[in-house]
Amino acid sequence: MTQSTTSLSSPSPPSTAHAIDDERLQLLRCMLADRDWTHDPVLRSRLQQAIAALGAPTAIPMDEATWTLIADETAGYLDFRRLRNLEAQLRGCPRDALHFTRADWEVLRVTEAALEHQLRHVRDRSYAPEPVPLFRIH
Template sequence: MLASRPPASPGRRRQVGPCCINPRGLDRFNELLASLGQAVPLACDQIVTAARLLEDEPGAPLAPPPCIGLRLAGAEPLARLAVDEGWEAGGAPLKDVQAVLHYLLSPDDLIPDWVPRVGRLDDAIVIDRAWPRIGEEVAGYLDFCRLRLLEAGLRGERPGRFRFTRDEWRVSRQAEAELRAHQRAVRAGSYLPAGANRFRVH
């Protein structure tokens, strides 16, 4: 989505659509990325170049390109994850999730969200940089929601109307893994060829 390194000479381009990237805003943006593990700050020219390339991609004139939409979709569970009492997120993953959410919901971001096609480019960059640190937490939470929904079906209750914690999710996940292993073993056993000595001609 972005060039791996800034251009050799300082770029002067700052225009993304009808808007101009603010230098102070870029500094704040890079501070956030650094807190999420970005080692090298992004140059304005990198962002502008990426925006122009994405604007030129075929697609609906107002819809974000797939690479942006994919990252936004991946971040959709973050708000629920942060407040779900059953999941009990905490520590560094929760801090990073909250930092991403704060940026996504802030009206004062690097590129205004209303800019056609690329208004969420900066949001996608933040999600992309944070993902190595929060991706495992998000995947775990989605599986937690899946198993909680299964448990709700077994109980005949709605999710959230009964206690289902992170520890109970771990127990359920282990039980599910053991059941699948047993089912695989049964299937494999049912297809084993019979021994030759079991067939006799009299």
């Protein structure tokens, strides 16, 4: 029983946990610094407060709504970066030379979803017409 208590009370290596937190904080800071990924002022303020809370030496617990907001925004931002890089490659220009905004990302998300729907439709159904029943004249 002493072994399990000892293993539960021993903290994880601080360098690993700190590195993960640094990566997440870096992503949030990068997201807020990106001029093409715009937020409304209220959302931006909540994200800045979350960064301050996460970066504080003493952890301030955040509510579930804030964690959900962070998760949704970072997932959207990572997808935005993926599509921005893809668009720059397709246009043959450096990413920094491409003017690609959050509005452009939203349009491309809808377009990408429509393409996925079309591909699923083609995969599940056939374009070939139904066979015509045999017609005979007596």
